[in-house]
Amino acid sequence: MNKPVKQHLIDPEICIRCYTCEMTCPVGAIEHDDNNVVVNADSCNFCMDCIPVCPTGSIDEWRVVVEPYSLEAQYSWEELPEQEELGQDEAATGLEALDDAMAALLAEAHKGAGGKAKAPATAAKPSINMYNLGKPATAKITGNYPLTDDPEHDVRHIILDLGNLPFPVLEGQSVGIIPPGTDAEGKPHLPRLYSVSSPRDGERPGFNNLSLTVKREAGGLCSNYLCDLPTGAEVQVTGPFGATFLLPADAEAKLLMICTGTGSAPMRAFTMRRQRTLNGPSGGMTMFFGARTKKSLPYFGPLSKVPKSLLEQHLVYSREGEKEYVQDRLIAEEEKVAELLADPKTHIYICGLRGMEEGVERAFTTIAESIGEQWIAMRDVMREDGRYHVETY
Amino acid sequence: MLDLINVSYDTQIPNNVGLAQDKKVLKALEKWHPGYINWWNDLIPQNFQESMVYLRTAVSVDPKGWAKFDYVKMPEYRWGVLLAPQVEDRRIPMGEHAGELAWQEVPGEYRNMLKRLIVIQGDTEPGSVEQQRFLGLTAPSLYDMRNLFQVNVEEGRHLWAMVYLLQKYFGKDGREEADDLLIRSSGSEEAPRMLGAFNEETPDWLSFFMFTYFTDRDGKMQLESLAQSGFDPLSRTCRFMLTEEAHHMFVGETGVGRVIQATCEAMNKAGITDPYDIDKIRDLGVIDLPTIQKKLNLHYSLSLDLFGQEVSTNAANAFNSGIKGRYMEMRIDDDHKLKDDTYVVRTIVDGKIVAQEVPALTAINMRLRDDYVRDAAGGLGRWNKQIAKAGVEFEMKLPDEAFHRQIGVFSAIRANPEGVIITQDAWDKGVKDWLPTKEDGAFIQSLMVPCFEPGKYASWIAPPKVGIDNKPGDFEYVKLHMA
Numbered sequence: 001m002n003k004p005v006k007q008h009l010i011d012p013e014i015c016i017r018c019y020t021c022e023m024t025c026p027v028g029a030i031e032h033d034d035n036n037v038v039v040n041a042d043s044c045n046f047c048m049d050c051i052p053v054c055p056t057g058s059i060d061e062w063r064v065v066v067e068p069y070s071l072e073a074q075y076s077w078e079e080l081p082e083q084e085e086l087g088q089d090e091a092a093t094g095l096e097a098l099d100d101a102m103a104a105l106l107a108e109a110h111k112g113a114g115g116k117a118k119a120p121a122t123a124a125k126p127s128i129n130m131y132n133l134g135k136p137a138t139a140k141i142t143g144n145y146p147l148t149d150d151p152e153h154d155v156r157h158i159i160l161d162l163g164n165l166p167f168p169v170l171e172g173q174s175v176g177i178i179p180p181g182t183d184a185e186g187k188p189h190l191p192r193l194y195s196v197s198s199p200r201d202g203e204r205p206g207f208n209n210l211s212l213t214v215k216r217e218a219g220g221l222c223s224n225y226l227c228d229l230p231t232g233a234e235v236q237v238t239g240p241f242g243a244t245f246l247l248p249a250d251a252e253a254k255l256l257m258i259c260t261g262t263g264s265a266p267m268r269a270f271t272m273r274r275q276r277t278l279n280g281p282s283g284g285m286t287m288f289f290g291a292r293t294k295k296s297l298p299y300f301g302p303l304s305k306v307p308k309s310l311l312e313q314h315l316v317y318s319r320e321g322e323k324e325y326v327q328d329r330l331i332a333e334e335e336k337v338a339e340l341l342a343d344p345k346t347h348i349y350i351c352g353l354r355g356m357e358e359g360v361e362r363a364f365t366t367i368a369e370s371i372g373e374q375w376i377a378m379r380d381v382m383r384e385d386g387r388y389h390v391e392t393y
Numbered sequence: 394m395l396d397l398i399n400v401s402y403d404t405q406i407p408n409n410v411g412l413a414q415d416k417k418v419l420k421a422l423e424k425w426h427p428g429y430i431n432w433w434n435d436l437i438p439q440n441f442q443e444s445m446v447y448l449r450t451a452v453s454v455d456p457k458g459w460a461k462f463d464y465v466k467m468p469e470y471r472w473g474v475l476l477a478p479q480v481e482d483r484r485i486p487m488g489e490h491a492g493e494l495a496w497q498e499v500p501g502e503y504r505n506m507l508k509r510l511i512v513i514q515g516d517t518e519p520g521s522v523e524q525q526r527f528l529g530l531t532a533p534s535l536y537d538m539r540n541l542f543q544v545n546v547e548e549g550r551h552l553w554a555m556v557y558l559l560q561k562y563f564g565k566d567g568r569e570e571a572d573d574l575l576i577r578s579s580g581s582e583e584a585p586r587m588l589g590a591f592n593e594e595t596p597d598w599l600s601f602f603m604f605t606y607f608t609d610r611d612g613k614m615q616l617e618s619l620a621q622s623g624f625d626p627l628s629r630t631c632r633f634m635l636t637e638e639a640h641h642m643f644v645g646e647t648g649v650g651r652v653i654q655a656t657c658e659a660m661n662k663a664g665i666t667d668p669y670d671i672d673k674i675r676d677l678g679v680i681d682l683p684t685i686q687k688k689l690n691l692h693y694s695l696s697l698d699l700f701g702q703e704v705s706t707n708a709a710n711a712f713n714s715g716i717k718g719r720y721m722e723m724r725i726d727d728d729h730k731l732k733d734d735t736y737v738v739r740t741i742v743d744g745k746i747v748a749q750e751v752p753a754l755t756a757i758n759m760r761l762r763d764d765y766v767r768d769a770a771g772g773l774g775r776w777n778k779q780i781a782k783a784g785v786e787f788e789m790k791l792p793d794e795a796f797h798r799q800i801g802v803f804s805a806i807r808a809n810p811e812g813v814i815i816t817q818d819a820w821d822k823g824v825k826d827w828l829p830t831k832e833d834g835a836f837i838q839s840l841m842v843p844c845f846e847p848g849k850y851a852s853w854i855a856p857p858k859v860g861i862d863n864k865p866g867d868f869e870y871v872k873l874h875m876a
Contacts (some may be wrong), residue, residue, distance in 0.1 A: 018643065
């Protein structure tokens, strides 16, 4: 079998054949007959120039294919074919990113889900890869605030303004940051992935900006670069990436969010999205958030202002008071967690250091057993349902 | 350095043509601006002027910058002067000057011809806004209301684009023509719009969708052929206008499609299989397919008139002098001069419709019309697939070009939708089945009740498959100002 490739396609049911994309395409990859407008897989270079100009939204369609659909096949379509099932290898067969390096990074981060992740059924449609290493977006830093009061543990809230560039990003998606300079071989550095911590309408609603939650790593090239950036500095951004770690639009969905450290970034985005859009009853959100100490827990202050009716918080500390990890608290809240696990409306999100996975898995195994269920089987059902999401690093 | 991609907001008029450095034209435009704002303010009902509408505004003319979506009050929409980037070393694509460098200034010998083309194009833009001024009051959803206003503000911007050309390149009489564009008014007794189709009413939303599908598509074809112009500023203006025009096609095609879908779904739900069971279907609060066909016949035949005479020396001159090209001129594989070529047009000889070969140069209008007909047929194909998918036996058809014409060779005769010449008597008998009657109009009018709740749609129209800017179904596209 050939290595699967990603192919750009146009939804013939939505397209109105205005040919704006065709006129915009800088490499002549788009053509039409009296029936359909189609994309030549041999020449399309994913530059994305055609995406914003489409008046219908039919242009932003992608499939992973072993053999790209020919022009003849596309001309004959009355509707877009479904994505074929190509196996469990996310990096090769997923659509989280179009460029291979980013797809591989995300696949590695998602590994803990135990299989290829699926997006929640009601999630909004994500845009991916609008910008890449060859054609990054330039953002301006409009804020860089410390989130912790612990010199050993410097976590920052960094606000990026995209100015006039379209940069549609959903809660749970990531962006790439390109550190300046070159590596030992003289090549530009590959982008580093950061999960966006602001909701889709911007860190400040209606502004074209987004926020990142960045921890300064000792000797870390990109994290030190970002944490030291002053207001007004420019930074090269790629993405957005990620097509499954997303928020269900269904307000009734129950969210169980488990995170440590900067893994709180997507959880903050989810919480803010619900805060800004809910006007009525919701399924509620429960968060288990672990840090070493109170002072090193990002967003400790703002979290204290989020009402319990929206977000039930379990903040646990491993180096302070009654030393506790998130898995310990999960067990302590066994009854409540078991109820959530059994509920088909529950969506689970796990984000943080790779080390947390094992403990959380063990806790879930124990809790599942308490209700006579097998965790692995439950997890696989939830994942196939688009309700189980892991992103660890 | 002058930034010709990003839109400059340093003058009152957003532009990418360096207006700040072009004092004379800036002054002329600023003088024209208040009249324009008055025209707009008098036009659209006041509570809509105060409402926040989720519109797209161009912030630059490169692909990533011309679709910024945000809430804006329409009178504060950034109308401006936006030209596609200048292509270095662009050559005149057709006619006797083919291959020469494109003109950056108006060539003296073609001044009047160019001015007339620009004035006619400019006159259609405000005309359509005037025709549609009251539709907001009966919008079947906030989504549709947004789309209407998007079309309106962009037609307004297209007027700006033409006015800029008139004021920049045509001196005093250009400025006078620009003023006249605000004086003429759709349907006016004393100073009507220049083209017939732009003096017809747009009385209801189905008419609006048909108008944006058929009439705006004529606009698109005209812009396409002006985008080929050897007069480079006109070409660049039209190229950027085309990117906006695409949204208008979208509103028309999906609008009619959604009306058809609502009808088919209601018929299926009620177990009605005969599309001609009109009374029963109308009782369901949807528009029966035969009436939609009649509306289509009307708008299509009116739009064909916009292409002018089938054989035209004016069109030949415009082509030959490099002022106006053919649809997709650059992709046509010929000498682009048409010296000895012929083109087949249909005409009337001895009371019969026959095909006739004429010099291709004189058949430029006809060729554009044929391209238009092919382009317009595409949407019908989609609509018919929808009807077939719903299991209803009915097919939408484009009537013959000889049907119901006011301009050109066929205006002298009466023909049925199949293109058979018939007597006046037969026409009088048949017309109620071919064109909307007063009763049809009254029925459609009875359905035109506003539906202003986010995510809700009037009975006669289905929700769209995809939201604007990928927004979810219940998105509040217009935050209504309720005074």
